[in-house]
Amino acid sequence: MPAAYPDRLPDFIPGPGAMLFNSFEYLLLFLPLVVLGYFWLNRRGNDFPGKLWLVAASLFFYGWWSISYLWLIGISMLFNYSLARWLGRLQGRPARTVLTAAIAGNLLLLGYYKYADFFIGNLNHWVEPPLPLLQLALPLGISFFTFTQIAFLVDVYRGKAREVNPVHYALFVTYFPHLIAGPILHHGEMMPQFAASEARRANWGNIQLGLFILGVGLCKKVILADSLAVGADQGFNSTEPLLFHQAWLASLSYTLQLYFDFSGYTDMAIGASLLFNIRLPENFNSPYRATNIQDFWRRWHMTLSRWLRDYLYIPLGGNRFGPARMYCALFTTFLLGGLWHGASWTFVIWGALHGAAAVLHKLWQSLGLRLPALAGWLLTFLFANAAWVFFRAETLPQALAVLRGMAGLHGFADADTLRALANGLLEPQTWDPFEEAAYFPARQWLVLLPCLLLAWLAPNCARLAGSGNIANPGWPATLAIGLTLGVGLFYTLFMTNGIATFIYFYF
Numbered sequence: 001m002p003a004a005y006p007d008r009l010p011d012f013i014p015g016p017g018a019m020l021f022n023s024f025e026y027l028l029l030f031l032p033l034v035v036l037g038y039f040w041l042n043r044r045g046n047d048f049p050g051k052l053w054l055v056a057a058s059l060f061f062y063g064w065w066s067i068s069y070l071w072l073i074g075i076s077m078l079f080n081y082s083l084a085r086w087l088g089r090l091q092g093r094p095a096r097t098v099l100t101a102a103i104a105g106n107l108l109l110l111g112y113y114k115y116a117d118f119f120i121g122n123l124n125h126w127v128e129p130p131l132p133l134l135q136l137a138l139p140l141g142i143s144f145f146t147f148t149q150i151a152f153l154v155d156v157y158r159g160k161a162r163e164v165n166p167v168h169y170a171l172f173v174t175y176f177p178h179l180i181a182g183p184i185l186h187h188g189e190m191m192p193q194f195a196a197s198e199a200r201r202a203n204w205g206n207i208q209l210g211l212f213i214l215g216v217g218l219c220k221k222v223i224l225a226d227s228l229a230v231g232a233d234q235g236f237n238s239t240e241p242l243l244f245h246q247a248w249l250a251s252l253s254y255t256l257q258l259y260f261d262f263s264g265y266t267d268m269a270i271g272a273s274l275l276f277n278i279r280l281p282e283n284f285n286s287p288y289r290a291t292n293i294q295d296f297w298r299r300w301h302m303t304l305s306r307w308l309r310d311y312l313y314i315p316l317g318g319n320r321f322g323p324a325r326m327y328c329a330l331f332t333t334f335l336l337g338g339l340w341h342g343a344s345w346t347f348v349i350w351g352a353l354h355g356a357a358a359v360l361h362k363l364w365q366s367l368g369l370r371l372p373a374l375a376g377w378l379l380t381f382l383f384a385n386a387a388w389v390f391f392r393a394e395t396l397p398q399a400l401a402v403l404r405g406m407a408g409l410h411g412f413a414d415a416d417t418l419r420a421l422a423n424g425l426l427e428p429q430t431w432d433p434f435e436e437a438a439y440f441p442a443r444q445w446l447v448l449l450p451c452l453l454l455a456w457l458a459p460n461c462a463r464l465a466g467s468g469n470i471a472n473p474g475w476p477a478t479l480a481i482g483l484t485l486g487v488g489l490f491y492t493l494f495m496t497n498g499i500a501t502f503i504y505f506y507f
Contacts, residue, residue, distance in 0.1 A: 019061060019064045020501060020502065021217075021218075021221075021265060021268045021269070021272075021502070022218055022221050022268075022488075022499055022500070022502075023499045027218075030061065031272060031275070034053075034054070034057045035276065037057070038050045038053055038054060039201070039202050041053050042201070045197075045200065047199070047200050048167070050200065051167055051171050051194060052167055054276070055167060055170045055171050055174060057176060058171075058174035058175055058176040058179060059073075059174060061176040061179070062140065062141070062174065062176070062179060062180075065140050066137075066139075066140065072139050072142075073141075073145060073173075073174065076106070076109060076146070077169065077170055079102075079105060079106075080102065080106070080149040080152065080153060080173075081169045083098060083101070083105075084102075084152060084153055084156045084163065084169075085164070086098055087099060087102070087153065087156050087157055088162055096157075099153060099154070099157045102153050103150055103154075106149060106150050106153075107146075109146065110142060110143065112136075113142055114138060115343045116134050116136060117133045117134050117135070117136060117343070119343075120133055121133060138506070140180055140505065141179050141180040141181065141505075143340060143341075143507055144178070144179065144181060145173055145174075145179065147304075147307055147340075148172075148173060148185055149173060150311065151184070151187075151310075151311060152172070152186075152187050154310075155186065155187060155188065161186075161188055163187060163191070168194070171194065172185070172187055172190055172191060175190070175273075175278075176272075177268075177269040177270075177273040178273070178280060180502075180505060181262070181265055181266075181269075181502060181504040181505060181507070182266065182269070182301075182303055182304070183266060183269065183270075183280050183282075183283045183302075184304055184306075184307050185280070185281070189281065190278070193277070193278050193279065196277075198277055199276065199277040199278065201277075203277050206274045206275065207275055209271075209274055210270075210271045210272065210273070210274030210275045211271065212464075212465070212480055213271035213461055213465055214267065214271030214272055214485070215271070215483075215484025215485035215486075215488055216264075216271075216461050216484050217263075217264040217265065217266070217267025217268035217269075217271060218264070218484070218488030219264075219484055219487055219488045220260040220261075220264030221260065221261060221264035221488075221500075221502070222488055223487070223488070224260040224451055224454070225256075225257050225258075225261035225264060225500075226261075227447045228253045228256050228257035228448065228451060229253070229257050230253075230447075231249050231250060231252075231253035231447070231448060232250055232253040232254035232392065234250065234444070235247060235249060235250020235253070235402065235405075236250055236254070236393060236394075236398060236402060238250075238401075241401070241404075242401065242402060242404075242405030243405060243410055243412060244408045244410075244411065244412040246405060247402050247403075247404075247405025247406040248405075248406055249444055249448065250402055251385055251386070251388065251402060251406060252385060252452070253447075253448055254388055254389075254392045255288075255385045255388050256448065256451045256455060257503075258388060258391070258392075258503060259287070259288065260451065260455075261502055261504075262284075262301070262502070262503060262504050263283070263284040263461075264502075265504060266283040266284060267461050270282075270283075270461075281302070281303055282462050283301060283302050283303050284302065284460065285298070285299040285302065285462065286299060286455070287300035287384075288381055288384070288456060289377065289456060290377070290380050290381075291371075291373050291376035291377045292376050292380055293358050293361050293380060295380070296380055297354075297358075304337070308333050308336075309333075312333045312336060312337075313329050313333040316333065323366070326362070327359045327362065327363075330355060330359055330362065331352075331355035331356065331358070331359055332355070333355070334351045334354045334355030335355050336351070338350045338351015338352065338354070338355075341391070341507045342507055345396060346390045346391065346393050346395070346399055347391065349390045349396075349399075350388075350390040350391045353383075353387045357383060357387075386403065386406070
């Protein structure tokens with residue numbers, strides 16, 4: 001690994017006009033107009049104009065970020081749709097050959113934009129003169145629409161999917177609620193919903209439920225995740241050695257920021273899709289309550305876990321060829337899953353850590369050993385928190401600096417912090433913790449601790465939605481919807497310094 005080469009290259013950075021899910025352009029203009037246009041076009045019972053409208057709106061949404069990359073997603077869809085049609089008519093070795101070529105083409109496109117500079121930069125450590133970097137900007141959502149189409153090709157090969165209508169295929173790939181950062185979809189779980197007659201008419205129960213889930217996701221993002229980002233950025237960007245409490249503040253802040261940011265995006269995607277009577281799959285199920293690493297990955301980014309299991313772990317052998325092959329397949333799956341997140345050695349290490357933990361968990365199970373639930377939960381959470389340090393850090397030295405601080409290698413508290421705490425104990429009536437923020441970041445801890453309790457104890461969005469109360473007419477549902485959306489919009493307008501990008505837009 002080259003010592004002088006940065007571990008993580010800059011990825012996609014949206015411009016000031018980006019149509020984020022938490023932007024007013026999206027919430028107050030784009031989404032309402034698309035919903036109204038969809039049901040207006042469907043009013044005569046023919047669903048084709050509505051589907052075409054959604055495709056056009058989705059491409060407009062994608063092109064709003066960078067119109068120069070519309071051709072990329074267009075070529076990707078044309079390539080995969082054409083090969084899928086061909087693949088559906090083949091069997092045996094010719095089918096396997098076409099499938100292999102199609103997957104290779106998708107991976108080459110993804111690799112060129114996402115990993116070319118990473119590999120050139122690492123190669124430059126060994127060659128003279130160094131090769132010039134391509135300086136490629138990461139196209140928005142390329143990882144997600146590539147994985148979605150690879151899954152479709154494999155399902156066609158297995159006889160589980162078939163699509164002859166190019167507009168239907170374009171809708172499956174570009175459907176804007178999931179296009180940028182998932183959830184990762186299967187053709188078989190989406191297109192039957194679009195074909196159902198119920199999808200053509202406005203359903204007020206789905207609209208109420210969708211607005212509520214969208215509002216919850218908005219609050220997660222703008223109130224919780226963006227507030228937690230302050231403590232995470234302060235710690236990870238520090239140029240001074242981190243003390244024990246500073247390092248733990250940084251790591252826990254990012255652990256929670258990532259969860260509320262990405263689950264907030266997914267909630268907003270699920271909520272927006274429900275306005276069209278389309279149910280996207282659940283992607284999070286309170287992952288920080290997991291009692292082991294296997295349980296964690298059944299709860300975290302569930303559609304990615306499903307994709308990795310079905311299209312990587314099982315083809316690598318899964319558990320069909322004995323323990324040794326299973327452990328290799330498991331570790332390789334997590335390693336490649338880490339690399340999928342970005343062109344960085346820190347992502348590779350993060351994936352390797354989770355792969356090693358998954359293998360150890362399987363070994364532990366094979367010996368018939370069990371941990372008490374509380375001990376398993378604590379160990380799983382602490383492991384996930386430590387591994388997220390590599391996920392967040394931009395370089396390996398930055399990750400190791402935070403981990404050294406978490407281990408107390410730079411001390412637990414400095415003189416100023418101890419003096420501030422002593423003043424608080426001796427003269428509590430005169431102590432203002434916010435005046436000592438430079439040494440004892442009380443504001444960040446006051447944000448962090450309630451967020452921990454929410455992640456551990458509060459019912460998740462799927463459970464709230466499953467209760468059925470929000471979809472029922474009446475003032476309780478109206479109040480819940482108004483509060484979540486109103487608080488989120490108010491906070492976005494008056495309490496933030498700008499619209500912040502979702503973390504997974506960079507992957």
